[in-house]
Amino acid sequence: MIKTPMQRIFAVLRVIGVLFILYFVTFPIFWMALTAFKNNRDAYSTKIFFEPTLNNFRILFDGNPYDFAPLIMNSVIVSVTTVLIGVPLAVMAAYAFSRYKFRGQNLLLVLVLSAQFLPATVVLLPYFIQFRNFGLLDTRTGLIIMHLTISIPFAIWLVKGFIDSLPEEIEQAALVDGCTEFQTLRYVTLPLIMPGVIVATVFTFVGSWNEFLFAFIMTTSNRARPMMVGLLALNEIDGIPWEKLSAASMIIMIPMFILALTIRKYFVAGLTMGAVK
Amino acid sequence: MDRGKYAKYVMLGPAVVVTLAASLYPMYFALVTSFRDWRLSRSLVPQDFVGFDNYVRAFQDERFLNSFIVTIKYIVISVSMSIVLGLLMALLLQRKNWLNTITKTLMILPFAVSPALRGFSWKFMLNPQYGAFDKIVDTVFPFMADINWLADPLWALIMLAITEVWGWSPLVALMFIGGLGTINPEITEAASLDGANEWQVFWRITLPLLSPIILLVTLLRIIFSLKIFDQIVTMTGGGPGDATQALNYFVYLNGFKFFDFGYASALGYLLLILMLIAAFFYVRSLLGGNES
Incomplete structure (x- = not known):
């Protein structure tokens, strides 16, 4: 031409x-x-x-005055545990929502969906008060619980979309052949929805790792404080030491970049819960 | 009980518990608290029920009205910028070539940067003494050299929006590119053959066909803009004055700085109502896309 x-x-x-x-x-x-x-x-x-x-x-690790090693530890433990508990629960729930009919199903689905739209400040207050009563403030367990409440509803919705797009006949064949429901989910459905599970895993991990508001309010010391909130401690007499903050930011960002790039094909679909592909 | 039934409840049980814990319980608790007088400075346990006092107080509180207006302004700035910029990017990147492929891959990076970090990064770049963005603007537009971005109420709000636009507009663009891909090229070709120029094709054909996705993305962006919080902490601290004190931040101030739980819960509920209105339309366009 x-x-x-x-x-x-x-x-x-x-x-x-x-x-x-x-x-x-x-x-x-x-x-x-x-x-x-x-x-x-x-x-x-x-x-x-x-x-x-x-x-x-x-300087970030020499303990004088900054010591980011325990904060990285907290970030890793909280994010990994949130994924290990959250993703399997979400997959099971998504399977149940997608494959069974039961009373109150629609109401529950609406609640799952609406959980994602609750302003974090509204969710925080009751948990802050309960955590104070149970001594969970400033603990990694408390933070994990908070992160599960935001990640599971999103992951259920995401994985459900993937299961919905599979024909049910595949599972019925396995059930007829004598598999239990759990075996069917584990050996038939799961391999087929693996992309969805990986996307849910990455979103859950990144979400927990980057989460700021809950960690900002629930943690008061290095016992449970993740990297993200630890950045606020980088504040000296003459303002924020940008070179140190940038170094800390690199440590936070680079693993997230790698994760985001591994699921780049599904990124957009994941974000809109499959509405836009 | 047969095996199928047993499995169903085991699989669903944890999900129900978590969902109730994640949505129903906090909603219930905050609603009850919003009708109470509960100031931690006076008492560790909740005091009397005070009816709608906390809500009435909100509408008489100038600082609440300010935060409401800030939120609306913020949404308008942030959502319109990311939609327009996203659309522009999508149109530029529509064709397939190696440069566009690389760009589209790198475009997901800003979203992987946490909102708190976006705030830090832009605060650094906007510093009037040594900020890179400030230096660039001063060189390209010398008449803007005197602007102290985060000290000016309107610029601070715009820059707060920019941090979010930076993260979101590339993704918005990717969603639009997906949408553009579904438009049958025969339609636009037919229009060109009939003598329509590119401009007319865009306004009369591409944009109307893209409108369902634009609506969906706009609603999604409104929902996320209502939640703006992290960058306020790391970038503006709500300032200058209270110029960037959006609603979510205002709820936080009342709840966790002033420990006025009753009032904070009422404010949170007002925010929740705004959120649910946006969410209602979002879910409707998400699920009802095929029906309409």
């Missing part, structure tokens, strides 16, 4: 537009990544060329 000069100009403009998008999307991340390797003086300049240092990462 021969291009007219006008079409050529449009093609060039389009490429410039795309490059601008690329810049808008990556610049804030790039800038933090760069700052993480700057020394204190360079961090407060817009230099792109400088002598890189790993000092900022070291």
Whole structure:
């Protein structure tokens, strides 16, 4: 096809537009990544060329005054436990919602869905009061419970979408052959909905890892405080030490980038619970 | 009890418990508390029922009305920016080539950055002395050099929205690209053959066909904008003054700074009502998409 000069100009403009998008999307991340390797003086300049240092990462762990090691530990334990408890429960519930008929089913489904729309501040108050009574404030267990309440409803809805799209006949064949319901779910349905389970796992993990509000209010010490909230401690006399904050941010962000990229095909579908694919 | 029935209840049991714990219980508890006088500064246990006093108080409280207006302004700014920008990005990235593929892959990264971190990152870039974004704006638009972004009430709100737009507009674009892909190219080709120019094709054909997805995404964005909280803590602290004190943050202040549980619960319920209105329309367009 021969291009007219006008079409050529449009093609060039389009490429410039795309490059601008690329810049808008990556610049804030790039800038933090760069700052993480700057020394204190360079961090407060817009230099792109400088002598890189790993000092900022070291300072975060030397215990004087910052000690992020226990905070990373808390983040990992809370997120992993939330996934290990939340995802299997959500898969079982999604299976039950999708495959059985029972009284109150629709009401329960509406409640599952509406749980995702509750403002976190409304959910927080009752739990804050109960946790105070049961001594669960500032514990990882408390935080895990909170994270389960937000992740399970979302995961149920997500996985249910995947199960709904499978024909029921596949399972019936297994049941006729003498499998129990649990065996059918485990050996027939689960392998077929694996993409959905992986997406639910990633969303649950990322959601828990990045969660801020609950952790901000429920934790008061390094006993349970995750990385995300630990960042607030990076505050010195002359303001936020951006080079250290950037270093800590890299530690938080990079694992999430890797997880997000592994499910990139399903990212959009996951976010809208399968409505837009 | 046969095996099927037994399995059903085992599978459903935990889900029911969690759902009740995640939605019904907090909703019930907050509703009851919203009708009570319960200030932690006075008493550890809830005091008398006071009817609708907490709700009446909200509508007489200028700070609540302020936070309500801030929230509405915030939603308008943040939602419109992410939809317009998302649409623009989608149109630019629609064609398949290697540059677009790389861009579309990198576009999911901002969303993986937690909202709290987005707030930090933009606060850093907006600093009038050494912020990278501030420097760039000063160079490209010298007349904007004097703006101190987070000290100006309107700019602070816009920048708060930008942190969210940065995370969301790429995803909005990806959703739109999905929608554009479902439009039959024969329709637009036919229009071109009939003499419509690209502009007309966009306004008369592409946009109307995309409108169900635009509606869905708008509602989703409204729901998430109502929840804005993390960035307020890490970026503006509600300031300057109370210019970025959105409703969710205002509930938090009353509940966990002033420990006025009764009032905070009432405020939370008002926020919940707004949320459920948006959620109702969202779920309707999510589930009823095929019927209409």
